[in-house]
Amino acid sequence: MDEWNSDAVISTAKKLSSYRLCDSCLGRQFATVSHGMSNEERGAIIRQLLGLEKVEVEECWLCGGMMGELGKFAEMVVEAMEKYEYETFLVGSRVEKEITAKEDEILSLTEYGESIKREINREVGKLVSASTGKEVDFIRPHITAIINTQYDDIELDIRPLYIYGRYRKLIRGIPQTKWPCRKCNGIGCEYCHGTGKMYEESVEEIIAKRAVEIAEGGEEYFHGAGREDIDVLMLGNGRPFILEIREPRRRKIDLSDLQKEINSFGKGKVEVSELRFAEKKEIEKLKAMKATKTYRVIISFEKGKN
Ligand SMILES: [Zn+2]
Ligand SMILES: [Zn+2]
Numbered sequence: 001m002d003e004w005n006s007d008a009v010i011s012t013a014k015k016l017s018s019y020r021l022c023d024s025c026l027g028r029q030f031a032t033v034s035h036g037m038s039n040e041e042r043g044a045i046i047r048q049l050l051g052l053e054k055v056e057v058e059e060c061w062l063c064g065g066m067m068g069e070l071g072k073f074a075e076m077v078v079e080a081m082e083k084y085e086y087e088t089f090l091v092g093s094r095v096e097k098e099i100t101a102k103e104d105e106i107l108s109l110t111e112y113g114e115s116i117k118r119e120i121n122r123e124v125g126k127l128v129s130a131s132t133g134k135e136v137d138f139i140r141p142h143i144t145a146i147i148n149t150q151y152d153d154i155e156l157d158i159r160p161l162y163i164y165g166r167y168r169k170l171i172r173g174i175p176q177t178k179w180p181c182r183k184c185n186g187i188g189c190e191y192c193h194g195t196g197k198m199y200e201e202s203v204e205e206i207i208a209k210r211a212v213e214i215a216e217g218g219e220e221y222f223h224g225a226g227r228e229d230i231d232v233l234m235l236g237n238g239r240p241f242i243l244e245i246r247e248p249r250r251r252k253i254d255l256s257d258l259q260k261e262i263n264s265f266g267k268g269k270v271e272v273s274e275l276r277f278a279e280k281k282e283i284e285k286l287k288a289m290k291a292t293k294t295y296r297v298i299i300s301f302e303k304g305k306n
Contacts, residue, residue: 003034004045008111010050012110013049013050021060021061021062022043022060022062022068023055024040025043025061025062026046027039027044027045029106029107029113030042030046030112030113031113038123039119062099062103064099070120071127074128077091078128078132080145081132083249084249085252086141086143087135088136088142089135089136091120091121091122091144091145091146091147092121093146093147094146094147094150095120095149096150099149141159142158142159144156160245161251161277162243162279162280163276164242165243165273165274167234167238167241167270167272168234168237168239168273169203169232169270170268170270171269172231173231175230176203176227177202177203177204178202178205178222179198179202180196181198203222203224204220207222208245210261210265211245211262214250214258215248217249223241224239224240225239240286242278242286244280255277
């Protein structure tokens with residue numbers, strides 16, 4: 001407890017004592033003084049050191065009761081994420097300007113403080129983790145949940161699924177990617193017979209259809225390592241691609257099952273192999289890849305006249 005009794009800590013506490021702060025908001029101004037305890041506990045220590053009376057959270061000048069709502073925020077986050085499959089998550093927050101402005105004022109009086117957002121993110125993260133058994137991941141979480149404290153609203157950022165594979169195109173006449181109708185730009189018109197597309201199907205659509213259905217995803221994006229013309233085949237061991245599926249509700253997907261599904265759906269047209277999960281950063285590498293191609297050319301000569 002000696003760290004709390006230093007002159008510097010006491011004099012900072014005295015400067016802050018004119019503000020009516022709940023234990024969390026008081027303790028947060030001393031977040032770096034001692035480890036292994038919550039800001040609420042830190043606040044109680046400071047209060048006892050100075051003999052201050054306890055301020056109920058609803059009466060708090062800084063948070064106005066918000067620090068008493070962390071359990072509610074955690075429940076809202078859990079509920080919002082429920083319909084998605086995930087193993088890792090991260091909590092973020094947007095706090096009303098009124099509070100952050102007051103916080104700036106107070107943080108200028110202490111050298112030990114941390115921001116209220118940081119505390120909300122950490123404490124709500126702990127509560128969500130305890131109730132779901134899922135883990136906080138700061139680098140690449142499956143879901144990031146942003147709490148808007150002013151409107152009691154949760155916004156989710158779902159990490160897309162990236163599936164790498166190689167495809168072979170077994171027939172001519174289908175483009176690599178979706179090709180919107182050039183007259184209506186995808187809306188559907190007489191020219192495209194209401195399909196909105198220049199071509200009935202594409203390598204992209206044949207590969208993506210079952211994948212999006214199984215992942216219960218939203219939009220998909222097809223990233224190919226280069227492209228081939230509509231009227232050529234893609235044989236050999238195939239062209240590498242990454243299929244990106246946005247907002248997937250399922251991410252534990254059996255890729256060998258998916259490969260079978262895609263190949264039976266694309267039978268005689270498109271065939272995929274080597275499916276595996278990929279990372280976003282691989283897309284750039286894939287795009288920059290220089291594929292070596294082998295063309296078969298038949299040349300006929302006129303008979304020499306010499
Ligand atoms: Zn407070
Ligand atoms: Zn059209």
